[in-house]
Amino acid sequence: MRKIVILFALVGTFTWPFVASQDNRYCRLDDFCSYKCHCSSCGPKNGLCAVDATCDKGWFGHNCQYLDLKPDKVDIEPQQSKTQWLMDNDDATCNKGASISSVTMTLNGSYPLTWIRIVLNDTAMFSTVKLFYSEIEECPKTIWSRPNERTMDIRCEKSVLIKTLKIIGNLDSLCSLYINGGRNVAYGQRASQTSNFSNNIYLANSAVDGDYLTFSHTGAEERPRFSLTFNTNYLVTRFLLYNRAGLLERLQGFRLQSFDANSIVVDNHKDILTLSQSVYVVIGNASVPISSLSVNETSKIYPAPNPYVTLMEIEAYGGRV
Ligand SMILES: *[C@@H]1O[C@H](CO)[C@@H](O)[C@H](O)[C@H]1NC(C)=O
Ligand SMILES: *[C@@H]1O[C@H](CO)[C@@H](O)[C@H](O)[C@H]1NC(C)=O
Numbered sequence: 001m002r003k004i005v006i007l008f009a010l011v012g013t014f015t016w017p018f019v020a021s022q023d024n025r026y027c028r029l030d031d032f033c034s035y036k037c038h039c040s041s042c043g044p045k046n047g048l049c050a051v052d053a054t055c056d057k058g059w060f061g062h063n064c065q066y067l068d069l070k071p072d073k074v075d076i077e078p079q080q081s082k083t084q085w086l087m088d089n090d091d092a093t094c095n096k097g098a099s100i101s102s103v104t105m106t107l108n109g110s111y112p113l114t115w116i117r118i119v120l121n122d123t124a125m126f127s128t129v130k131l132f133y134s135e136i137e138e139c140p141k142t143i144w145s146r147p148n149e150r151t152m153d154i155r156c157e158k159s160v161l162i163k164t165l166k167i168i169g170n171l172d173s174l175c176s177l178y179i180n181g182g183r184n185v186a187y188g189q190r191a192s193q194t195s196n197f198s199n200n201i202y203l204a205n206s207a208v209d210g211d212y213l214t215f216s217h218t219g220a221e222e223r224p225r226f227s228l229t230f231n232t233n234y235l236v237t238r239f240l241l242y243n244r245a246g247l248l249e250r251l252q253g254f255r256l257q258s259f260d261a262n263s264i265v266v267d268n269h270k271d272i273l274t275l276s277q278s279v280y281v282v283i284g285n286a287s288v289p290i291s292s293l294s295v296n297e298t299s300k301i302y303p304a305p306n307p308y309v310t311l312m313e314i315e316a317y318g319g320r321v
């Protein structure tokens with residue numbers, strides 16, 4: 001797992017500085033520096049990773065805030081029986097001895113391809129690396145950036161939904177691989193709803209508090225709506241709407257809309273599924289930055305004549321422009 005080195009004073013109250021050893025694209029000056037804890041040990045109430053903390057499975061990068069889409073099983077050519085050095089997400093453990101010419105990963109769904117992170121011990125071999133978004137189609141245009149000596153982020157400029165990702169090249173010294181699934185830019189942002197179910201509970205911010213037990217809940221009104229306003233603009237690849245356990249009819253028929261800084265509609269998704277889902281996944285535009293979103297048009301609930309909008313959680317995976 002990734003080691004995170006930060007400095008802090010042992011006396012009195014200490015603050016948790018941003019992780020200096022990693023790229024800091026995450027929290028530029030105008031960004032929203034809010035962190036849900038995704039590592040083995042976090043600072044008090046702020047979600048920042050503590051000294052020597054490791055990322056939880058499925059997370060990587062700055063303060064472990066990026067979702068890693070890498071599946072549990074990867075195909076390495078030539079075949080290898082032991083892949084612990086790759087699956088442990090520890091950038092300090094690498095393949096040794098056996099040669100590797102390609103790694104193929106099959107995801108359990110379709111995801112928008114953004115960028116991958118690759119850690120090689122033999123940095124001269126970065127130049128041999130090629131990215132394929134299917135068995136045969138190579139990313140036509142890639143943008144490379146290097147957060148540190150042994151780490152390269154490769155962005156595919158083509159916007160495609162992928163199920164398979166293949167990396168070829170001289171990967172003999174491969175240490176880690178991550179497929180970026182974005183970070184949840186909705187977490188902690190400014191939420192509101194057109195009415196409250198009750199004055200002090202089920203408030204709108206419960207839908208973006210990172211807690212899958214609390215929920216937001218409007219009153220029963222003719223046209224209830226939940227809204228979220230981001231502090232800045234984000235490119236969002238996927239929205240996840242968590243429905244109320246045991247009350248799955250609640251979100252049925254919902255409309256999710258997102259808006260750019262001029263309030264022009266970017267995403268406009270109407271739920272037409274006949275079966276309610278516990279988690280709805282909506283693919284975002286990903287090329288037009290958004291600054292707010294709304295959820296409404298949920299089903300009317302018997303016996304009440306009017307609908308509620310109630311959300312366990314809403315997540316928006318993406319990043320800065
Ligand atoms: C990285 O490469 C150097 C030089 O070949 C080698 O000594 C070292 O053991 C390698 N590190 C890992 C973690 O494989
Ligand atoms: C993919 O698999 C993981 C773990 O096996 C699971 O938690 C997740 O819900 C799956 N995602 C999809 C889209 O099926």
Ligand SMILES: *[C@@H]1O[C@H](CO)[C@@H](O)[C@H](O)[C@H]1NC(C)=O
Nearest residue numbers: 193194195196198199200203
């Ligand atoms: C809901 O309650 C919160 C907290 O009291 C308040 O700030 C908000 O304005 C209320 N919303 C509406 C629509 O009344």
Ligand SMILES: *[C@@H]1O[C@H](CO)[C@@H](O)[C@H](O)[C@H]1NC(C)=O
Nearest residue numbers: 159265266284285286287288
């Ligand atoms: C995103 O929105 C722009 C502008 O409306 C549109 O041209 C583009 O096709 C959309 N892309 C996707 C993937 O929906």
Ligand SMILES: *[C@@H]1O[C@H](CO)[C@@H](O)[C@H](O)[C@H]1NC(C)=O
Nearest residue numbers: 223225255257294295296297
């Ligand atoms: C749902 O919200 C969208 C965006 O604010 C709005 O255009 C639409 O009219 C609303 N639908 C209803 C039934 O109020």
